[in-house]
Amino acid sequence: MAEGITAKKEKDFSEWYTQLLEKAELVDLRYNIKGFVPYREWAQISIEKMFRMMSDELDKTGHLPICLPTLIPEKNFKLESEHVKGFAPEVFWVTEYGNGEKLEEKYALRPTSETAFYQMYSYWIRSHKDLPYKRYQRANIFRAEGKMTRPFLRAREFHWIEAHNAFATKEDAEAQVKEDILMTNNTLLNKFAIPHIFFERPQWDKFAGAEKTFAADALMGSGKVLQLPSTHLIGQKFSKVFNVKFIDKDGSDKYCHITCYGPAISRIYGAMICMHGDDKGLKLPFDLAPLQIVIVPVQLEKERTKLLKKAGEIKKELEKNYIVKIDDREDYSPGWKYNYYELKGVPIRIEIGPRDLEKKAVVIARRDLNLKESVNEKDVVNYVNKIAKEYTGNLIKQASVNFEGNIADVKTAEDMKKALQEQKIIRVPFCSIEMDGAKCAESIEKYYMAQVRGIRADKKEKTSGNCVMCGKKAKEVVYIARSY
Template sequence: MNIDKAKDFSEWYNTITKEAELCDLRYHVKGFIVFMPWSVMAMKRMYAMYEQALERNGHVPAWFPALIPESFLMKEKEHVEGFAPEVFWVTKAGLNDLEERLAMRPTSETAIYSMYSLWIHGLKDLPLKIYHSSQVWRYETKATKPFIRSREFHWIEAHDVFATEADAMAQVRQDMEMAEEVIHQKFGIPFLFFRRPQWDKFAGAVDTFAADTLLPDRRTLQLPSTHMLGQNFAKSFNVKYTDAKGEEQFCWQTTYGPAISRIYAALIATHGDERGLVLPFELAPVQVVIVPIVKAENREKVMGKCKGVEKQLVSASLRVKLDDSENSPGFKYNQWEMKGVPVRIEIGERDMESGTAMVVRRDTKEKTKIKFDSLESEIAKLPKSTLANLVSKADEWFKAQMGEADSMDALAGELEKHGFVRVPFCTDQKEGEKCADAVKEKTHANMRGSLFDSKDAPKSEKCVACGKKAEIYLYAARQY
């Protein structure tokens, strides 16, 4: 396609989602898209890998209803204020008007905690750690963009309950470690965890910690967030346990929400190049494509060899496609490069004579002649080495996106060169929101929060917006 993703990311992204057949935007409900097989096959694997991590860390799955009574949504005041404007409301069923209208879940806290209050009685019921893989629906008013923001998205929500604040905070850390393990180490997507300013936290939470990545245009995209809910929802929904002394206590809760469809957007954006999609080996719907180079007179012979190689690789548990269509080899190369298949094997009569096949890596575009005998063992090395290459390339670029500024003008300049710009800021408490608005107005950037666990603190610097003594370093970024 020959579009430079750094120079014209939006055009590049729209082209790739269409040409690689990842989604179809022509469905007749605004903001709803069809997720096509090529993206879904990868996203199902992403779901499975994330669910495995959750289960290893003590979570079990459950399925909660898609519809939430309005009265439940109303129980936590900040929560309903945050979500009510985005709700799709069911008001009729068949020919009947419903007595109480029902929300299509925009998130499930209120559905789930109404059950938790029935399930939790004593210390033996804690911790309770449950995840639900599902869709949620939000009537977004911002511009939608496939996988990045739409009115229906595919996510996992994990809802955990603990006896103590310390246990809940340990869960927040475990949630962050899972993001590192899965999103960074397995999908190759770099990010930073920010503690969001108080004016930008999840509606109803005490604190929100969110993983922000950067897309090639250096605008930031929020990946999973984990929320310390404190006892806010426990008090609204009466989630209590009886402690060792026989006294009732409110529980401490956390919520964690990896949006798989959005992580897939980051996957496309992080690894893709001017030829199309680049996928980590483990996520690719097809891992190896075999392209026969045939003429009429040697077709049978070459195809026989190709089928042999296909069979061998399939029995080594690889997902293999032998492209025996009538298209030209060049057409096939382009097509499978666009789709991000990690390895291409070209086999023609000359290759057969020399006893080697041409093996082409999608990530490095490297071409190597490999003996048929060692094909299986050489390809077995690629999952690890392609992933390592993708991770290190992504990390290198990401690390170069960190800037610093100590004034509004310097910030505006830095935002042209870097993704995240650290600035001294008066406070990340509610009172700081005016300063954040001022930054937004002058630079179109948002204050994404402070770096989680960072000990860095301003000494004598001044807030870039109000000029008062800075208490904290916050990071500014333009966002999706």
Template sequence: MANKKKEVPLTGITVSKEEDFSAWYTELINKAELADIRYNIKGFVVYREWATLTIRKMYKKTEDLLEKKDHLPLTMPSLIPESNFYLEAQHVKGFAPEVFWVTEAGSSGKLPERLALRPTSETALYKMYSLWIRSYKDLPFKRYLSCQVWRYEGKMTRPFFRGREFHWIESHNVFATMEGAMEQVKEDMETTYQILQDECCIPIIFFQRPEWDKFAGAVHTYAADALMGSGKVLQLPSTHLLGQNFAKPFDVKFVDKDGEEKYGYQTCYGPAQSRNYGAMIAYLGDDKGLVLPFDLAPIQIIIIPIIYKGKEKRVLDKANEIYNLFKDKYIVKIDDSDESVGNKYYYWELKGVPIRIEIGPKDMEKQHVVIVKRHDGLRFTIKEDFLEEKIEEIVQNYTKEIKEKSLIDFESQVECVYEKDAAVEAINNGKIVCCGFCSINMDAYHCAEIVEKDIGGFVRGKRVDYEKHEFATCLICGKPAGCTVYIAKSY
């Protein structure tokens, strides 16, 4: 069975993830046909079939979860008049350098006003909210959009991680009180754990971002950092407490129980992004290719009939029998192409199909089949009579096993330091630094710049779930510490 091949076949990945992550990721994207960067606009990428199928499953899970938590979907135009855009001063300052502008249409030429391709939807949506929300009875008002956004990014683009057009879900909510809004922020963080840790098997931790790194227009930003290993982090979904910063310029008001007209308190949140997919495949993948949680795999079980001349029909019949056993419960496929068996193994491992079932004439004689699990490579021989039961068991445990293996304990990544030199050493040793800091307000920005320049990491902010109180002074300036922050390298 394919033992003629010892060399890596055309479909295999040739670079080790540990040795050169960046080259490994590029090869994974190309060989598993996940994205194509040859589209002829810089920074715009085609997501191919296999990636689209999984991303869609991720979105569906997110949408279902949001709807369970009483968010309803809306469909908004993707263009925003320039005038909307200028209503919230901080917001426009943050996004203006990144906007694509539509200025012309058809044969009639110039449009009377420039239209932004939405970089995010606040300024489009809140104009409508001011028309829709009338009374305290309308609150909480919880909505979401599944859409794409465009940002004229200066940084290097990388498929799924950063591009000039990307797909996401954004939720936008209005409450009668600041407390209500803050409760939503907490719910959003819980939702993020449910999606990223439970479904995608990516370990995360939430930080309250420093003032200089928050969403343009927000009171506070709470962002999930994925723990990508070796102390490196990647920003994933964030949720933003907007307070009344947008409600006032956009006139989002309601008549309260006491008959008075008041401004609403708002939050916004981006639970799903193409970037979640990028983080997942980068984090879980190995040198054979993709590793995918069971629910998110476009094909969950691949059946490989091992065909010897003269015995084709019997083997294919058996393969079909097995296919029929599972087709109503799982996404199953028989690979009866004329590729070699070895190439088929490599190919479906590259694609990350969780379970492979091999069936050949010798197996049939012994009334057994061979099962191989993708994520750990374990190979079983199982009596046909127990096949259904065994597959059920594997399915039940598959994603759980990936999680057990891959969820990093945050504390194990962290090193507490009291001096700058120790911080540099810790960062270089692949650790996340925990230290005292002046504050996370703008007055500490100068210290943060020094962190970036001298330590080679970024201040990720204050941990949300728990704050250590053991640092007397700021790591950088030596003044009394106002808080404890974490510093890490980021993708």
């Protein structure tokens, strides 16, 4: 038997995740810098596919790829005061080279790249004809996290795409935020099978230097939410500091309106495996699985030649469209193999034994529903096509049920407390997401260890109630949850 996960996801999510990471061979925690974690092939193959899907989405919407340096001079970094205040505690600094020679200036390992992008934009953008100016880069990002790190979900080095766009008007910038939300839906939901809600974050929880922040929250194990891609209305603050101007049609100089969008692919990967994994191990969206179909001939000692011939025929047919492997190793039992490929999240397993040969059939097991069935030889391709087509949709469905069923409407602090204990996301009337609501949010954090996630970005929700904390007339309906 392959060594499976012994912790239960429902009972001890944290231990389950740690075992999943190790036993499915996704990362190795033995690398000797805290919070820096090697990704092994079974994770990296999927992560590469996710990068391509996200880049394709950006390419389709008129973004072009560029590549900026990893290091940012201290003086760039310090130009925008809110930004530096927000990020300074987390910056790693390069101060030396060679055998201890001091550099003339300190360089930040980018904790995000606004201060590199916008300096260059001040050179690259000249005229209204250059706008919209939409560029992105794939980059590794470094943050000296104070909170406890966790592979993929919160790490000191992570891997993302960041798109920085410049516009002539505020309206164009706002339209970009809508496009970012749509792109997130096309990838995060449709490709990575992660149901989520986009919130406008409260003013006290926005990106350091932005006017407004919009972020997708997904519901993870143990009822906590996890922030996934966020997009920000940066406004003109950085434009003014970095001098990102354009000559408008009327000949006048104007500052650009900027947005930035940052899907952290490695973090999304972490969310994805948390969301879909079960006590047997990984489940992966069909197009992201490093191996899609494994064929396991059983009782090889009996009809070896015939079994391998049949397995080869099936493989040949299926590998026209899928990633397929035959596992004919004799030093592992079929049972060991079944457990192993379930642990690894291989979507489809085909078993063939001597008796199947006689019946001209095979057994097909599917990981989305954890079911298996005997299928006539001649129907194998159609049957597999059908599973492939509905597989990712099934993962979305399973995750959505979990999500929708976990939102609770409450009106009082008492009910809120109870619902949070039941691992729900709370929908409540709340005084305000402007700075005057910050005090109520602090109390919620202090007494319930939960955060105000914001108001929905996809639809306007109205309230006639009073704020769950201060009792003043509520301006907003907000969502409150515990978060990673």
